[in-house]
Amino acid sequence: MVAVTAQAPAKVNLLLQVGPVRPDGYHDLVTVFQAVSLHEEVTVTPAREWGVSVEPADGTDVSGVPLDSSNLALRAARLLAERAGVDEPVHVHVRKGVPVAGGMAGGSADAAAALVACDALWQLRSGLDGLAELGAELGSDVPFGLHGRTAVGTGRGEQLVPVLTTASFAWVFVLGSAGLSTPAVFAECDRLRALDGRADALGDGRLEAVELALRGGDPEELGAALSNDLAEAACSLAPELVATLAAGREAGALAGVVSGSGPTVALLAGSVPAARRLARELAPVVGAGRVRTATGPVPGARVLEPLV
Known part of the structure; x- marks a missing residue:
């Protein structure tokens, strides 16, 4: 049995401009994301049935993290399996270092890490763009969790253009x-x-x-x-x-x-x-x-x- 662990970063919005409400209920956004060195770690392990567990890192409060089918990391794993035709359930274990409901996209980082980990476990070689396309179905911030670094986001925030900077x-x-x-x-x-x-x-x-x-x-x-x-x-x-x-x-x-x-x-x-x-x-x-x-x-x- 092989388990795969992936890591994904939190984000901070250097800029967040909110436009009018769209017909689909979302707002048009112009934002600048920066990925920062607070991370989520997700480990996926082959299992008899789908499941999810969570533990805190650095004292992070995890009481608000769902442990059912609504968990974003578990949803990401199941979505990738469905689209790739994989019939191999996994247990998803999340080690949280990003605040829950804190505006730093911790749940989106969970989903991004789960996509990368499952892609490696199942040897799918989906590519970053392919995973980001799936991620956008799960949440507006998931594609950035996959790409990281610094980027301008438009639309719901899921349409990304990298910003090149050598500064830290x-x-x-x-x-x-x-x-x-x-x-x-x-x-x-x-x-x-x-x-x-x-x-x-x-x-x-x-x-x-x-x-x-x-x-x-x-x-x-x-x-x-x-x-x-x-x-x-x-x-x-x-x-x-x-x-x-x-x-x-x-x-x-x-x-x-x-x-x-x-x-x-x-x-x-x-x-x-x-x-x-x-x-x-x-x-x-x-x-x-x-x-x-x-x-x-x-x-x-x-x-x-x-x-x-």
């Missing part, structure tokens, strides 16, 4: 005390916009500013360009985020932004040592268990090793 950036992430529902945050964004009649503009120059900062590799310039249209809605639903962002700035962060739909707060530091100092400053304020340091960009989903 240092981050401190403050996890929320409770998760936020992505649909609820988008609904709150729509509600707040309707109240004051704001337009859903996408082409306002913010994307160009982020791309320029990435090419230049200057963390201060990138910090000035960070932007998230969902931040107001996330803060409306979780008001403590306002204090967390303020605490990050006071502790020396170059800039802070709500990651995706929240409630994780991403704080940009000038260097890895600066990120460590920032984390030490924040730990007594927000709780040491809620602070993580990471760097980005990092590669997308990849097989770690087959276990015989």
Whole structure:
């Protein structure tokens, strides 16, 4: 019996612009993803029947992870098997290092890792583009979990164009005390916009500013360009985020932004040592268990090793 383990990264949105609601119920997005060095690990093992289990890494709360057929990693494995004509159930074991419902695409990383692991286990050689096409059926962030690095996402976020940058950036992430529902945050964004009649503009120059900062590799310039249209809605639903962002700035962060739909707060530091100092400053304020340091960009989903 052979088990295969794959790893996939969390993401932070350097930019998240939210357009109008589409006929299919989704919003048009323009986003810049960066993969960071918080990871999910997924191990797939041949089994008599399909199943899934989960364990925490680094104290991650896994109480909200479903252990039934709705689990995204298990859905990914079964979808690949169905499309490839494979009749070999697997047990999917997830080791979670990314916050649940935290706006960092932990579930999507699970799906990306499961696709890569099963593809290797069954020796399908589907290719990255083929797996990304399947991943888009599972969730908007899954293709980026497969590709990693830094990329502009459009459509629902699943249409990716790589952003070439040789720079590395240092981050401190403050996890929320409770998760936020992505649909609820988008609904709150729509509600707040309707109240004051704001337009859903996408082409306002913010994307160009982020791309320029990435090419230049200057963390201060990138910090000035960070932007998230969902931040107001996330803060409306979780008001403590306002204090967390303020605490990050006071502790020396170059800039802070709500990651995706929240409630994780991403704080940009000038260097890895600066990120460590920032984390030490924040730990007594927000709780040491809620602070993580990471760097980005990092590669997308990849097989770690087959276990015989």
